[in-house]
Amino acid sequence: MSDYKEMWTSLGLDQQTHDAVLDLVGKTYQEMFLSQKNRPKGMEYFDFVVSEIHGLRIRELLDAKAEGRKVIGTFCVFVPEEIVLALNAVCVGLCAGAELGFEAAEEYIPRNTCSLIKSAFGFKLAKVCPYIEATDLIVGENTCDGKKKAFESYGDLVGNLYVMDLPQTKSEAGKALLKAEYLKFAAKLEELTGVELTVENLKKGIETVNNKRKAMHRLAELRAANPVPISGLDVLLANQVYFYDNPERFTASINAICDELEQRIANGEGVFPKDAPRILLSGCPMAVPNWKVPGVIENSGAIMVGEEMCTGERGFRNLTDDGANTVDELLDKIVDRYFEIDCAVFTPNKKRYDHIKEMVKKYKADGVLHYSIQFCQPYQIEAMSVEKNLEKEGIPVLSVDTDYSQEDMGQLKTRVEAFIERIKS
Amino acid sequence: MISAGIDIGSRTIKVVLLENREMIFSKVVDNTFNPMETCHALLEGLSYDNITATGYGRHLFADHYRSEVISEIKAFSLGINQALPTARTILDIGGQDTKAISIDEKGRVRKFEMNDKCAAGTGRFLEIMAMALRYNLDEFGTEALQAADSASINSMCAVFAESEIVSMLAKGEDRARVARGIYHSVIKKSMAIMKRVGLQGDIAFAGGAAKSTALKILMEEVLKQPVLVPEQPQIMGALGCAIYSDALVLDE
Numbered sequence: 293m294s295d296y297k298e299m300w301t302s303l304g305l306d307q308q309t310h311d312a313v314l315d316l317v318g319k320t321y322q323e324m325f326l327s328q329k330n331r332p333k334g335m336e337y338f339d340f341v342v343s344e345i346h347g348l349r350i351r352e353l354l355d356a357k358a359e360g361r362k363v364i365g366t367f368c369v370f371v372p373e374e375i376v377l378a379l380n381a382v383c384v385g386l387c388a389g390a391e392l393g394f395e396a397a398e399e400y401i402p403r404n405t406c407s408l409i410k411s412a413f414g415f416k417l418a419k420v421c422p423y424i425e426a427t428d429l430i431v432g433e434n435t436c437d438g439k440k441k442a443f444e445s446y447g448d449l450v451g452n453l454y455v456m457d458l459p460q461t462k463s464e465a466g467k468a469l470l471k472a473e474y475l476k477f478a479a480k481l482e483e484l485t486g487v488e489l490t491v492e493n494l495k496k497g498i499e500t501v502n503n504k505r506k507a508m509h510r511l512a513e514l515r516a517a518n519p520v521p522i523s524g525l526d527v528l529l530a531n532q533v534y535f536y537d538n539p540e541r542f543t544a545s546i547n548a549i550c551d552e553l554e555q556r557i558a559n560g561e562g563v564f565p566k567d568a569p570r571i572l573l574s575g576c577p578m579a580v581p582n583w584k585v586p587g588v589i590e591n592s593g594a595i596m597v598g599e600e601m602c603t604g605e606r607g608f609r610n611l612t613d614d615g616a617n618t619v620d621e622l623l624d625k626i627v628d629r630y631f632e633i634d635c636a637v638f639t640p641n642k643k644r645y646d647h648i649k650e651m652v653k654k655y656k657a658d659g660v661l662h663y664s665i666q667f668c669q670p671y672q673i674e675a676m677s678v679e680k681n682l683e684k685e686g687i688p689v690l691s692v693d694t695d696y697s698q699e700d701m702g703q704l705k706t707r708v709e710a711f712i713e714r715i716k717s
Numbered sequence: 718m719i720s721a722g723i724d725i726g727s728r729t730i731k732v733v734l735l736e737n738r739e740m741i742f743s744k745v746v747d748n749t750f751n752p753m754e755t756c757h758a759l760l761e762g763l764s765y766d767n768i769t770a771t772g773y774g775r776h777l778f779a780d781h782y783r784s785e786v787i788s789e790i791k792a793f794s795l796g797i798n799q800a801l802p803t804a805r806t807i808l809d810i811g812g813q814d815t816k817a818i819s820i821d822e823k824g825r826v827r828k829f830e831m832n833d834k835c836a837a838g839t840g841r842f843l844e845i846m847a848m849a850l851r852y853n854l855d856e857f858g859t860e861a862l863q864a865a866d867s868a869s870i871n872s873m874c875a876v877f878a879e880s881e882i883v884s885m886l887a888k889g890e891d892r893a894r895v896a897r898g899i900y901h902s903v904i905k906k907s908m909a910i911m912k913r914v915g916l917q918g919d920i921a922f923a924g925g926a927a928k929s930t931a932l933k934i935l936m937e938e939v940l941k942q943p944v945l946v947p948e949q950p951q952i953m954g955a956l957g958c959a960i961y962s963d964a965l966v967l968d969e
Contacts, residue, residue, distance in 0.1 A: 683828070693833060702773050703814065707831055710790035714826045 296347045299354065303426060306419035313392065313420045314346060317581050324587050328523055330563045332556070334549035335526050341533055345580070349536065350422045356382050357426070362485050365427035366535075367412065368435060369607040369633060370458055372626050375478050377539070378497035379485045384423050385535025386412065386430065389582030391696040393418035400445045406667040407696040408579065409442045416449055423536065427452060429484055431477070434458050435637045436670050454480055462631065462638055471627045478623070494622045498614045504539050507546035508608040514553045515597045516655050519562020521553040524573070524596020525586050531603045532580045569594040569712050572657035574648050574678065576665045577602035582696060585663050588704050594712045597655040600648050601663075606634060636670035644674070645681045652687055658715040659688035661708070666695045688715050720965075721765035722958025723784075724792065725752055725774030728812030728840065728925060731955040732759055735963055738799075743952050748774075753781055767965065769958035773813075787961055789954055790818055790829045796957030797921045798824025800947040805918025808907055809953070810926035812840045815907055819914040828914045838906030840926040842875050846899045849879045850892055858931030861896035868898035878902070900935050908939065921945045923953040 300310060321342050325335075341349070353363050362381040364371075376383040391407065393414025400413055415421040424430070432443035432455045440455075447453040456473050459466030482488055511530065514521055530546060556562070571594045573586065578601065589596055600606060612629040616622045634644035648660060660682055664672040672693060679689040690711040694700055719741070724731040726748065734742040742763065749755050752774045769785040770778040771792040779786045793809050798820060807818040815838045819827040832838055847857040868890055872878040878899075885895055903926075911920075920940065926932060927950030937944050947953060 703831060703833075705776075706773075706788050706790070706814075707829075710788035710826065710829055713788055713791045714829070717825050 296351070299350065300346070300422060303350075303422050304419060305422060305425065309418050310346070310420045313390070316390075317342070317345065320581055320583065324583050325525060325529065328525065328563070328590075330561070331526065332522055332549055332552050334545065334552050335522075337545040337548075338526070338529055338533060341537060342529070346422050349538075350426060352538065353382060353384070353423075353426045357428070362428040362481075363426050364481070365423060365430040367431070367439070368433045369602045370433055370435070370630055370635070371431050371456070372474055372477070372630060373501050373539075374494065374497040374612055374626055375474065375481060375489070375623075376497070377500050378489055378493040379478075379481045379487045380493075381428075381481060381485050383535075384427070385532075385579075386421070386423055386427075387535070387577060387579035388412055388415045388421065389579035389696065390415075392420065400449070401442050404667050405438055405442065406665045408577070408665055408668070409438050411579070411696065413442070413446065413449070416446075424450065429454055429481075431456055435635060436668070438667070438669075458637070459631075460637055460639060462643075467627060467631050470631055471624065474623060474627055474630075489619050491617060491619055491622065494619060495614050498612045498622070498626070500539050502611045502614075503543045504534065504546075505608045505611055507543045507550065508534065510550045511546055511553075512598065512605060512655075514550060514557065517557045517562070518656065519560070519564060519566040519568065520570070520595050520597060521556040521562055522549070523563045523590055524571075524599070525583060525590055528573075528578060528583070528586055528596070528599060528603065529580075531599060531607065532578070534608065535603075564590075564593075564595045569659075569715050570597045570655070570657045571595070571712075571715075572598045572600065572648070572652055572655060572660045573604070573663060574600035574651075574660050575663035575675065576668055576671045577607075578663075579603065584696075584698070584701075585661070585692060585694065585704065585708075588701070588708045589661065592705065592709050592712055594708075594715075597657050598651045600644075600651055602635075605647075605651065609633075636674045641674065645678060648678060648682065649685065649687070652682075657687075659690065659711060661711065662689060662691040664691070664693045666693050718963075719765040720959050720962035721760075721763070721768040722792070722955040722960070722962060723756065723760070723768060723770050723772075723778065724789070724952070724954035724958060725756065725770060725772040725778055726812055726925075726954075727773055727814075729951065730755055730759055730772075730774075731952045732763070733952055733955040733959045734763065734765055735956075735959040738960075738963060740956070740959075743949065743955070745951055753777060756781075765962075767962045769962045769965075771954050771958050785958075785962065785965060787958060789814070790816060790826055792954040792957035792961070793923060794818055794820045794824045794826050794957065795960045796953035796955070797923060797947065799956065799960055800953060801919070801921045801945045803919045804921035804945055806911060806914065806916055806920045808911055808920065808922050809924040810838070810840050810903070810907065810922075810932075811924040815839050815910055817907070817911040817914045819917060830910045830913045832906070832910060838903050838910075840924065842878070843899070843903060843926060843929070843932075845875055845879060846882065847896075849882050850886075850896055850899075852892075852896065854929070857896055858900075858929050860893040861900050861931045862934060864891065864893035864897040866894060866897070867901045868894040870895075870898045870902040872902075897935070900932055901939075903932065904936050904939050907936070916940075919943075919945055921947065923947060923950040925951050927951070 388411035397413035
């Protein structure tokens with residue numbers, strides 16, 4: 293660890309607070325992940341990744357920078373990673389999942405802002421995130437009102453923010469807007485990296501990202517087995533690491549875990565006993581180290597079999613078609629792929645309900661836990677229709693509103709346990 | 718065969734003993750800063766074959782005693798189903814939670830809702846408001862019932878409601894009208910939660926707050942239908958646990 297002290301100082305991190313953060317992540321990881329029983333051996337890779345969360349990966353980013361590559365930070369699954377990779381840049385997710393620096397953040401944004409946004413400010417202001425500090429460009433995106441207004445002041449804070457506009461309807465005009473924004477983004481990156489988009493580099497970028505997605509699809513499908521061969525917490529972790537790891541190495545690690553899980557399924561082995569209650573998680577994204585609700589679920593004897601969220605299937609769901617022979621046509625294919633994302637900022641967003649139901653069926657879930665971050669209006673409002681829609685078809689739903697604090701653990705446990713009792717009876 | 722149930726709540730701890738499904742003992746004591754010590758004192762001298770725990774201290778209890786654990790939702794559903802078999806909707810107002818549960822004829826949970834992390838509409842809210850009005854809990858209820866109408870309380874937050882009340886009194890508002898208004902704000906909050914589970918069939922009202930006759934009477938006025946309150950509303954969770962212990966033995 294001491295090897296990295298100098299690197300962290302050079303990035304301008306606050307040593308004391310940063311030490312405390314790493315300590316907390318380490319402890320929480322120990323309690324929630326390492327204490328799990330019957331984990332697949334392949335998860336050791338992720339244990340290593342987490343133990344080096346601010347170490348080795350940051351060194352890799354800095355090495356890439358030394359070679360002249362650029363590091364692009366993102367907050368949203370709408371940022372087309374294919375383009376970033378095509379231009380020889382590195383893509384890292386910056387979403388933060390801890391209640392840190394909130395007081396300082398409240399000098400920029402109101403108290404009743406969602407934890408996800410507050411945490412992005414908190415991590416910057418508390419000087420604890422080496423990823424933010426290592427970026428050459430941070431991409432903000434106009435999804436919800438909270439984010440788009442917050443990015444106005446975030447830009448002043450970080451100094452290297454680029455804001456991408458996003459459509460709010462799945463219309464032709466909306467699609468044209470997305471295309472225009474991706475073109476602008478590509479031009480911005482070309483200027484930053486000094487590399488031009490070509491059919492070859494774009495196809496290569498698409499291939500790399502598609503391979504990552506295919507590995508996640510493979511992993512997702514294995515969770516339909518009974519008993520389930522891997523815990524939901526472990527898969528959620530993989531989904532979180534998906535956003536900042538080296539993509540080729542990540543893909544290989546997931547595929548290795550899948551090989552192991554196929555063996556487990558053949559042997560009838562699982563992490564939880566056969567017929568354990570199965571829960572599909574749906575709703576807002578969960579950034580590292582936001583493991584609160586999944587921890588409550590799996591410590592109460594139920595197992596998560598899927599995540600309908602950005603850190604889950606909403607993020608990795610569709611592949612990008614690379615069947616085109618010009619840069620512009622390939623960009624159209626990229627737009628086609630991203631335009632399918634069922635984010636709650638779209639109106640209407642009915643396809644999301646169908647996707648949740650499809651996932652319930654595919655992964656044989658007994659019920660859906662809808663998770664909203666408090667003050668996230670798009671998901672909180674949609675939660676009500678999701679609940680009505682699913683309950684009508686006999687799918688039990690528990691809708692939970694919470695934030696990054698720990699003080700509602702008692703209430704959460706009661707609700708989750710009662711929900712598990714309900715789906716068992 | 719004696720089966721026991723214990724409900725370790727935020728304000729009180731309740732215990733029930735059943736012998737052949739008949740209640741042979743029940744007791745309610747105030748919780749303290751050391752819930753396990755209180756449980757120990759409460760159980761001392763009682764003999765039973767097995768026990769099930771619920772309430773906020775349920776897991777802590779199971780760490781110390783050989784005990785089954787069920788959620789308050791399940792416990793209240795089982796308890797009410799025995800005490801008031803016709804009830805299909807349950808409102809439980811406890812110290813720090815308000816819960817609405819929809820159950821079937823066998824006492825199985827169909828749907829439930831709980832208040833968010835906030836004291837508004839809970840038993841503790843009523844206690845704090847009674848204190849702000851300088852009433853003891855009995856006076857608080859009788860005075861509220863005697864008021865001709867309700868003052869309108871807008872704040873849903875316990876802290877803000879207290880200052881709203883203080884400023885009402887400062888403006889010369891009638892104390893009993895304010896008391897009635899407070900009851901109505903709790904009812905409004907409870908109704909919202911009950912509607913989310915679907916207000917079906919007979920309604921049972923339990924938990925510590927159900928000891929308040931005023932709350933029951935005013936709720937009946939709003940709902941325009943009778944509200945059933947079990948003889949000992951506070952022990953329904955402990956009763957449900959004892960029933961669960963009993964059924965476990967039958968299963969074995």
